[in-house]
Amino acid sequence: MPQILHFGVGNFFRAHQAAYTALAGGDWRISGVSMRSDAMRRAMAADNFAYTLVVEGGPQSEFQVIDVIDDILLAPTQPDEILTKLADADVQIVTATVTEKGYHLAANGELELGDPDIQHDMNGTPKTLIGFLAIGLSQRKTPMTILSCDNRMDNGRVLERAVKKFASAAGLNINWNLFMFPNSMVDRITPATTDELRNRVAAMGYPATAPVPTEAFSEWVIEDNFATPRPDWAAAGARFVTDVAPHEMRKLRMLNGAHSMLAYQGVLAGHEFVHQAIADPTLLATTQGLMAEAALTLPVELQDMSAQYGRDLIARFANPSLAHSLRQIAMDGSQKIPYRFLQSRTALREMNMPSPCLDAALQAWMDFCRAETKAGRQINDPLGRAIADASTRDDFAHILGVDPAKL
Ligand code: CS2
Numbered sequence: 001m002p003q004i005l006h007f008g009v010g011n012f013f014r015a016h017q018a019a020y021t022a023l024a025g026g027d028w029r030i031s032g033v034s035m036r037s038d039a040m041r042r043a044m045a046a047d048n049f050a051y052t053l054v055v056e057g058g059p060q061s062e063f064q065v066i067d068v069i070d071d072i073l074l075a076p077t078q079p080d081e082i083l084t085k086l087a088d089a090d091v092q093i094v095t096a097t098v099t100e101k102g103y104h105l106a107a108n109g110e111l112e113l114g115d116p117d118i119q120h121d122m123n124g125t126p127k128t129l130i131g132f133l134a135i136g137l138s139q140r141k142t143p144m145t146i147l148s149c150d151n152r153m154d155n156g157r158v159l160e161r162a163v164k165k166f167a168s169a170a171g172l173n174i175n176w177n178l179f180m181f182p183n184s185m186v187d188r189i190t191p192a193t194t195d196e197l198r199n200r201v202a203a204m205g206y207p208a209t210a211p212v213p214t215e216a217f218s219e220w221v222i223e224d225n226f227a228t229p230r231p232d233w234a235a236a237g238a239r240f241v242t243d244v245a246p247h248e249m250r251k252l253r254m255l256n257g258a259h260s261m262l263a264y265q266g267v268l269a270g271h272e273f274v275h276q277a278i279a280d281p282t283l284l285a286t287t288q289g290l291m292a293e294a295a296l297t298l299p300v301e302l303q304d305m306s307a308q309y310g311r312d313l314i315a316r317f318a319n320p321s322l323a324h325s326l327r328q329i330a331m332d333g334s335q336k337i338p339y340r341f342l343q344s345r346t347a348l349r350e351m352n353m354p355s356p357c358l359d360a361a362l363q364a365w366m367d368f369c370r371a372e373t374k375a376g377r378q379i380n381d382p383l384g385r386a387i388a389d390a391s392t393r394d395d396f397a398h399i400l401g402v403d404p405a406k407l
Pocket residue numbers: 151186187188189190255256259260328329330336
């Protein structure tokens with residue numbers, strides 16, 4: 001049976017790629033890899049890896065039982081089993097949602113060879129996605145498609161470059177003709193699971209150990225550049241295109257840009273959830289402003305749809321049945337801000353146009369970092385310590401790898 005090996009079995013993957021695979025029909029099955037903790041494997045094993053997706057936002061919650069996952073392997077304790085899977089000809093597609101920081105990239109977007117986790121993987125027993133792929137592909141004899149589903153511009157190419165850099169530093173030989181790394185844009189707002197949700201799902205008699213809350217909307221735009229067959233994801237609503245970049249730009253700059261701004265301004269204003277922040281008239285106005293600024297930077301063919309896209313995003317953010325925590329979005333700002341704020345800002349500067357809302361968003365990130373540091377809280381970011389230092393010295397430019405004059 002054809003298989004997918006998925007790295008990063010969090011809620012987003014279970015609301016998105018796994019749900020598309022289930023809807024696509026056919027006989028594809030998924031094995032998951034949990035990058036750190038055993039918690040998800042333990043919870044899901046109790047229900048034989050089936051789980052309930054709870055679609056919130058309509059008059060009633062909709063419960064969908066998803067049963068496409070066969071097992072979950074643990075990266076820290078089962079590296080050999082994972083490498084065996086990567087060599088298995090039945091495993092034709094690797095998908096990944098390891099978050100921005102799971103790529104271990106420097107501010108210039110290239111793999112950070114000095115990163116301690118990457119250094120660790122050079123010894124031959126990997127624990128990162130990059131190490132697993134480089135070592136796994138060097139042992140593989142049949143084609144495979146590696147599909148990044150993380151929120152990054154050019155995510156497939158970035159992943160391919162990172163794996164190549166690792167392989168060349170580690171002296172691994174890979175037959176690159178066998179492998180494709182298509183880009184993709186993924187979208188579905190997926191908060192964390194709460195006890196309240198578990199209880200509600202249990203009361204309905206559905207698998208309740210690891211349910212996932214999500215919204216009705218979802219989007220998946222995939223570069224049609226595969227080395228292997230794939231599930232009929234188009235039947236489940238995915239779109240295959242030749243160039244994903246315009247879709248990535250609109251989503252990262254408008255949706256994720258607005259999300260991050262709401263997170264920083266919202267926490268500073270004392271809000272807890274996205275739907276509360278967007279109900280605050282001041283934050284609604286800056287969000288609309290940021291979207292309008294970001295929209296100006298999009299390719300011309302998207303200009304006509306951007307206003308409606310923005311209105312739809314506001315309606316999605318306002319969904320009161322999704323308890324989407326602002327602090328969850330505020331996490332890992334150093335990895336997110338370049339694609340969410342800086343690229344739009346730079347594009348506007350090149351057009352000699354002002355960017356007051358994007359400037360305010362960037363300011364809100366810095367204010368948030370200062371406030372957290374002052375309150376003695378650790379900043380949840382791979383560069384957390386450096387950011388805490390930068391907060392006391394007011395030197396955020398080097399965190400983002402930009403010229404201080406440009407901040
Ligand atoms: C959010 C995203 O946590 C975050 O940074 O902006 O996870 C967002 O909810 C998704 O990209 C929506 O598709």
